[in-house]
Amino acid sequence: MEQKKHGFSSKVGVVLAAAGSAVGLGNIWKFPYVTGENGGGAFLIVYLICVLMFGLPLLMTEFVIGKKAGKSAYGAFRELSGTNRWQWLSWCCIITVYLIMGFYFVVTGWCTNYLYEAIMGSYAGLDADGMMAHFQSTVSSAPRMIGVGIIPILLTAGVLWFGVNEGIERLSKVLMPLLLLMMLLMAGRVLMLDGSSEGMRFMFQIDFSKITPEVVMMAAGQCFFSLSVGVGMLITYGAYMPNSQNVTMTSLQVIVLDTMVAVLAGIIIFPAVFAFGFNPAEGPELVFVVLPAVLQKMSFAWLSGVLFFLLLFVAALTSTISLMEVAVASLCEVSRHRLSRHQSVLIVTAIVTVLMVACVLSETLFAGSDMLVTQILMPLGALGMSLFVGWYMPIKKKDLMPQGQTPLKRRLRPVLMFSLRWIVPIAILLIFLNGLGVFDAVRG
Numbered sequence: 001m002e003q004k005k006h007g008f009s010s011k012v013g014v015v016l017a018a019a020g021s022a023v024g025l026g027n028i029w030k031f032p033y034v035t036g037e038n039g040g041g042a043f044l045i046v047y048l049i050c051v052l053m054f055g056l057p058l059l060m061t062e063f064v065i066g067k068k069a070g071k072s073a074y075g076a077f078r079e080l081s082g083t084n085r086w087q088w089l090s091w092c093c094i095i096t097v098y099l100i101m102g103f104y105f106v107v108t109g110w111c112t113n114y115l116y117e118a119i120m121g122s123y124a125g126l127d128a129d130g131m132m133a134h135f136q137s138t139v140s141s142a143p144r145m146i147g148v149g150i151i152p153i154l155l156t157a158g159v160l161w162f163g164v165n166e167g168i169e170r171l172s173k174v175l176m177p178l179l180l181l182m183m184l185l186m187a188g189r190v191l192m193l194d195g196s197s198e199g200m201r202f203m204f205q206i207d208f209s210k211i212t213p214e215v216v217m218m219a220a221g222q223c224f225f226s227l228s229v230g231v232g233m234l235i236t237y238g239a240y241m242p243n244s245q246n247v248t249m250t251s252l253q254v255i256v257l258d259t260m261v262a263v264l265a266g267i268i269i270f271p272a273v274f275a276f277g278f279n280p281a282e283g284p285e286l287v288f289v290v291l292p293a294v295l296q297k298m299s300f301a302w303l304s305g306v307l308f309f310l311l312l313f314v315a316a317l318t319s320t321i322s323l324m325e326v327a328v329a330s331l332c333e334v335s336r337h338r339l340s341r342h343q344s345v346l347i348v349t350a351i352v353t354v355l356m357v358a359c360v361l362s363e364t365l366f367a368g369s370d371m372l373v374t375q376i377l378m379p380l381g382a383l384g385m386s387l388f389v390g391w392y393m394p395i396k397k398k399d400l401m402p403q404g405q406t407p408l409k410r411r412l413r414p415v416l417m418f419s420l421r422w423i424v425p426i427a428i429l430l431i432f433l434n435g436l437g438v439f440d441a442v443r444g
């Protein structure tokens with residue numbers, strides 16, 4: 001349990017770090033474009049169901065595993081099971097984390113680029129078509145994209161090197177509410193645009209005929225990604241938790257905050273999409289063409305643009321810090337601490353830089369690693385963890401809530417265990433089988 005010594009200073013610290021990890025490009029970049037590609041309201045409702053059905057139990061599971069083992073994803077399963085039989089799960093987590101970093105840093109690079117452009121006023125005055133052309137010409141310059149991608153890698157590595165995590169925690173205590181406030185203002189502005197109501201209809205009107213197996217699969221993948229579950233990252237955070245921390249409340253807080261930011265991003269993007277005549281199913285570039293257009297309509301346009309992209313950049317950084325932390329912590333453990341933390345930071349930085357450059361140069365690799373991660377590796381990790389806790393190492397009542405008993409609390413553990421034993425694994429298996437096309441064959 002020696003890791004507890006380096007634990008967070010306060011309970012708020014864990015919540016903030018976990019929320020900082022969860023809230024990131026997944027909410028503001030990925031959620032709107034995936035929603036746009038998968039039918040709007042139909043996707044949203046399936047997503048919300050996934051958050052309750054998968055997200056909440058898995059978040060609690062990872063925290064409990066970490067809290068009990070006091071180890072990171074690499075050592076936790078061995079510590080708790082006393083065997084090597086679950087080591088595949090640790091490796092699955094570690095590989096996933098590297099793959100995520102490859103494409104995540106590319107998109108963080110896009111943010112860096114737009115932050116710079118917001119400061120310089122480069123996109124000022126462009127109309128919808130102009131924004132699109134501008135985005136395309138920007139990302140097609142590989143040297144530039146590599147340059148802007150390296151900046152967040154170095155910043156993230158710097159935070160891990162100097163161990164200023166606590167400073168980041170304190171910073172995000174201020175910046176996270178500011179990001180929410182800024183997004184509320186933007187939503188307010190967007191809703192005053194002509195034609196914005198169509199966007200609200202797109203986002204909130206549920207057309208049940210649009211709920212296809214494909215939509216369910218995308219929603220589940222997005223849920224894992226946005227909440228940062230299924231890669232053992234929260235195991236590491238659980239290991240840092242004070243014993244008295246209430247896992248249930250912490251998980252609920254993270255989920256509510258994360259979902260709020262995602263939905264708010266949708267409320268900004270879709271009304272603007274329809275008001276400006278963009279296509280909601282545009283793909284990964286959606287947010288980066290729509291948001292600058294929205295920001296130009298704000299009062300104090302320059303300041304709003306700079307502030308927003310700065311907040312987005314920081315939100316992305318708190319996520320990359322959490323990702324790289326997993327990679328560094330596990331590299332130290334894999335090398336049996338023959339590598340120091342500083343050496344591990346250097347090695348991980350080098351590997352991640354190569355992955356980022358590869359994702360810049362190959363669009364197939366960029367889209368492919370995203371797909372592989374959200375559709376296969378994260379669900380696989382989640383499946384492994386639900387089976388581990390559901391069948392191998394059942395959760396005890398005191399793991400969830402340290403003190404007190406109420407009827408609600410008493411019912412919580414059985415419900416959680418039932419969902420980890422049956423609901424989560426079966427649902428993930430169905431999603432997998434569907435991905436393999438098994439049901440297409442049945443349907444003929």
Ligand code: TRP
Pocket residue numbers: 021022023024025026027100224225226227228229231233319320322323
């Ligand atoms: N959840 C973050 C987002 O929405 C991305 C992220 C950070 C992540 N750490 C993670 C995803 C760990 C999976 C695993 O942007």
